[in-house]
Amino acid sequence: METLERVLGEHPFFEGLEAPYVQLLVGCATNVRFERGALLFREGDEANQFYIIRRGTVALTVFVPQRGPVTVGTVGDGEILGWTWLIPPYHWHFTARAEGLTRAIALDAKCLRTKCEEDRVLGYELLKRFAHILEQRLHATRLQLLDLYGSRA
Amino acid sequence: MGSTPHVGDAVVVECGDLRLLMEALRARGFLVVGPTIRDGAIVYDELASPAQLPAGFTDVQEGGGYRLAKRTDDALFGYAVGPHSWKRYLHPPARRLWRARRAAGGFEVLPEGGEPQRYAFLGVRACELHAIAIQDKVFLQGQYVDPHYRSRRENVFLVAVNCGQAGGTCFCASMGTGPRATQGFDLGMTEVAERSRHHFLVEVGSPAGAEVLREVPQREAGAEERGAADRAAAAAAARMGRTLDTRDIRDLLQGNPDHRRWDEVADRCLTCGNCTMVCPTCFCTTVEDVTDLTGEQAERWRRWDSCFTLAFSYIHGGNIRATAKARYRQWMTHKLSTWIDQFGTSGCVGCGRCITWCPVAIDITEEVQAIRAGDRAAPPSAQRADHGDA
Amino acid sequence: MPPVPADPMVPRSCRVERARRETADTFTLALEAPPGDGGFAFAPGQFNMLWVFGVGEVPVSISGDPTEPGAVVHTVRMVGAVTRAMGQLARGDVVGVRGPFGSHWPVEAAAGNDVLIVAGGIGLAPLRAAVYQLLASRERYGKIALLYGARTPADILYRRELRRWRARSDLEVAVTVDRGMGGWRGNVGVVTAFIPRVSLDPSNTVAMVCGPEVMMRYAVREILRRGVAAHRIHLSMERNMQCAIGLCGHCQYGPTFVCREGPVFGYPRVEDLMALWEI
Numbered sequence: 001m002e003t004l005e006r007v008l009g010e011h012p013f014f015e016g017l018e019a020p021y022v023q024l025l026v027g028c029a030t031n032v033r034f035e036r037g038a039l040l041f042r043e044g045d046e047a048n049q050f051y052i053i054r055r056g057t058v059a060l061t062v063f064v065p066q067r068g069p070v071t072v073g074t075v076g077d078g079e080i081l082g083w084t085w086l087i088p089p090y091h092w093h094f095t096a097r098a099e100g101l102t103r104a105i106a107l108d109a110k111c112l113r114t115k116c117e118e119d120r121v122l123g124y125e126l127l128k129r130f131a132h133i134l135e136q137r138l139h140a141t142r143l144q145l146l147d148l149y150g151s152r153a
Numbered sequence: 154m155g156s157t158p159h160v161g162d163a164v165v166v167e168c169g170d171l172r173l174l175m176e177a178l179r180a181r182g183f184l185v186v187g188p189t190i191r192d193g194a195i196v197y198d199e200l201a202s203p204a205q206l207p208a209g210f211t212d213v214q215e216g217g218g219y220r221l222a223k224r225t226d227d228a229l230f231g232y233a234v235g236p237h238s239w240k241r242y243l244h245p246p247a248r249r250l251w252r253a254r255r256a257a258g259g260f261e262v263l264p265e266g267g268e269p270q271r272y273a274f275l276g277v278r279a280c281e282l283h284a285i286a287i288q289d290k291v292f293l294q295g296q297y298v299d300p301h302y303r304s305r306r307e308n309v310f311l312v313a314v315n316c317g318q319a320g321g322t323c324f325c326a327s328m329g330t331g332p333r334a335t336q337g338f339d340l341g342m343t344e345v346a347e348r349s350r351h352h353f354l355v356e357v358g359s360p361a362g363a364e365v366l367r368e369v370p371q372r373e374a375g376a377e378e379r380g381a382a383d384r385a386a387a388a389a390a391a392r393m394g395r396t397l398d399t400r401d402i403r404d405l406l407q408g409n410p411d412h413r414r415w416d417e418v419a420d421r422c423l424t425c426g427n428c429t430m431v432c433p434t435c436f437c438t439t440v441e442d443v444t445d446l447t448g449e450q451a452e453r454w455r456r457w458d459s460c461f462t463l464a465f466s467y468i469h470g471g472n473i474r475a476t477a478k479a480r481y482r483q484w485m486t487h488k489l490s491t492w493i494d495q496f497g498t499s500g501c502v503g504c505g506r507c508i509t510w511c512p513v514a515i516d517i518t519e520e521v522q523a524i525r526a527g528d529r530a531a532p533p534s535a536q537r538a539d540h541g542d543a
Numbered sequence: 544m545p546p547v548p549a550d551p552m553v554p555r556s557c558r559v560e561r562a563r564r565e566t567a568d569t570f571t572l573a574l575e576a577p578p579g580d581g582g583f584a585f586a587p588g589q590f591n592m593l594w595v596f597g598v599g600e601v602p603v604s605i606s607g608d609p610t611e612p613g614a615v616v617h618t619v620r621m622v623g624a625v626t627r628a629m630g631q632l633a634r635g636d637v638v639g640v641r642g643p644f645g646s647h648w649p650v651e652a653a654a655g656n657d658v659l660i661v662a663g664g665i666g667l668a669p670l671r672a673a674v675y676q677l678l679a680s681r682e683r684y685g686k687i688a689l690l691y692g693a694r695t696p697a698d699i700l701y702r703r704e705l706r707r708w709r710a711r712s713d714l715e716v717a718v719t720v721d722r723g724m725g726g727w728r729g730n731v732g733v734v735t736a737f738i739p740r741v742s743l744d745p746s747n748t749v750a751m752v753c754g755p756e757v758m759m760r761y762a763v764r765e766i767l768r769r770g771v772a773a774h775r776i777h778l779s780m781e782r783n784m785q786c787a788i789g790l791c792g793h794c795q796y797g798p799t800f801v802c803r804e805g806p807v808f809g810y811p812r813v814e815d816l817m818a819l820w821e822i
Binding site: 450465468487 | 557594596597652779782783
């Protein structure tokens with residue numbers, strides 16, 4: 001518990017979040033570990049957690065018939081994985097797979113959803129932070145789509 | 154002929170003796186080039202005799218318009234400037250840089266040989282002297298010197314002729330490049346063509362000029378005659394076709410890249426590149442590598458190029474300046490503004506050629522005025538590249 | 544022995560010592576100077592003009608080790624007639640070389656600093672030369688991080704070298720691709736995503752960035768956000784280059800000539816220009 005408190009308290013993602021809220025999050029948090037190849041969640045599953053990756057790389061994949069699982073993005077050390085828990089109908093869009101041994105902190109999103117409804121301030125604080133994640137992902141996706149390194153020769 | 158004139162002296166040469174000046178130049182191995190009428194314009198070409206000069210003709214110039222008209226006198230140099238400039242001789246439109254042929258161990262480069270061409274320019278306007286000086290800065294004073302330009306430039310003899318009138322699109326007074334030719338010439342002439350007399354006041358600008366002048370009949374200039382050059386310049390300065398306000402022009406143009414005027418001029422500009430061809434200071438060239446059919450001989454040529462061409466700014470993937478707006482903006486900003494950053498002077502000498510020879514009469518002085526009027530009046534920041542994420 | 548030509552528009556005749564295909568559209572050429580010719584001293588970030596007899600001439604960044612004498616190395620991407628012809632060259636063939644030209648990465652000036660290198664696509668080529676020079680005097684620098692983004696795993700350049708560098712404890716290497724492929728277990732995403740997380744002291748960091756202009760713009764934004772001062776960020780710009788000696792006018796970028804004031808620029812010099820369209 002102590003370690004979780006330190007990690008969450010010091011993580012830039014939660015910077016500025018008042019202590020009681022940090023405590024609340026700690027209460028929803030557990031250390032988890034995934035072996036190489038393990039799936040954190042599957043496309044279509046209910047999104048009931050989100051993760052802070054402490055160490056490792058998680059691939060977000062989509063299964064394309066005839067191509068197999070295609071990785072559309074990866075999330076690495078210190079990054080946040082999973083924002084779908086905030087947006088109805090709360091079903092994962094992608095399948096997440098650990099590319100190597102991955103240690104993470106899982107947060108109980110189902111529990112947090114209820115708490116956010118009850119305490120709108122908490123809800124707004126979390127939504128603000130996840131909006132930033134969404135912006136980053138959208139921006140990155142657009143840059144990837146631009147295929148800047150592609151040749152037009 | 155009296156004693157050798159000295160630099161700074163002024164003498165009078167009768168019009169009829171001009172041919173002796175030309176002969177003296179030819180005798181020293183110079184190829185005399187100067188104004189002559191061809192295809193309805195006064196162009197620069199090789200001159201064998203003064204009979205080829207455009208005696209009695211002047212030019213009538215306006216935005217997008219040029220025609221010749223008869224004068225009431227027989228002045229040999231009674232015009233402003235035509236579509237040619239002296240850069241066609243110092244910085245020729247096409248120049249082979251070297252040839253190469255396949256050889257054991259790869260290839261062998263055969264440098265261009267031959268004696269450098271020695272030109273005598275007869276009839277260089279004050280603005281043109283400045284244009285030559287501007288190109289000197291480009292080709293001779295950078296980290297890399299252009300050996301082709303240098304060899305021609307070192308061997309050129311300049312006979313300037315002062316303007317007694319301004320052309321319809323001239324604005325040398327605004328640019329500080331005329332009408333009076335004050336330096337940079339070997340001989341500086343002012344023509345006095347009146348009913349009772351037709352002579353040239355000739356000012357000696359260099360030892361080479363003094364030496365050539367020895368072979369031309371001359372007499373000392375009287376007090377009234379000496380004033381001819383200044384009187385001519387005053388007459389020309391008083392009737393300039395255009396003016397260009399050069400105050401803070403460097404910052405004005407670089408500070409207004411999104412001015413709506415660029416869009417407006419782009420609607421008119423055909424990107425034909427005429428302005429760059431006639432401009433006496435435009436120097437852009439393309440490096441062209443060619444080979445013969447056998448593939449055994451290769452040549453590298455340098456040819457005039459224009460920033461108005463679409464491919465001018467091509468890098469793999471596309472053209473940087475794809476629109477006419479971007480290309481016009483590049484040309485004008487370079488000419489009047491970034492040239493100062495690069496070479497320490499304006500790139501424009503106010504000769505007015507770009508105005509005269511533009512098919513749609515775009516007027517650089519008018520464009521500056523319009524941008525000044527709406528300084529910083531840019532369209533909304535939608536044009537800025539790092540506008541926030543949509 | 545042909546002497547070094549005095550005319551900067553005349554190429555020197557240089558033999559291909561080594562030609563290696565790096566990826567489907569990119570190859571590396573090592574060229575040796577003629578004996579007695581004076582060699583190929585260059586600074587990382589500079590470029591040569593490479594000429595294929597009868598085809599044409601193109602600017603190519605030097606991607607080799609400036610501290611190693613001998614053959615000068617270039618990595619070339621096949622994007623047109625000349626580069627495709629160059630891609631057919633083999634050991635023993637001859638290439639015309641003019642150069643080196645242009646400004647260079649401030650490797651020496653960065654001594655005492657952490658160094659952040661961000662490369663996108665073929666942009667890794669001129670930065671590799673900088674990495675070589677940094678590693679040759681490793682003790683002079685603090686942390687060194689190389690962030691590299693490629694199109695797909697098949698487009699990753701210098702694989703062996705990256706592996707060697709990644710194995711070093713005194714160099715942080717992060718590689719990502721825009722698009723994964725079967726079997727790729729590494730990062731997928733934009734290279735700029737590494738910047739917020741890389742370990743460095745922003746107040747004492749020099750950043751060197753090279754890649755497509757869009758990628759550089761966003762990378763600089765992230766680097767500034769980390770707190771690195773603008774004047775400590777350096778980019779390599781690209782424009783149409785023909786004479787490479789500042790006389791043909793093609794490479795003008797605002798008031799600068801990329802062949803002369805660039806290709807490496809300090810960010811403050813190009814900040815305003817990069818915000819403009821079609822400049």
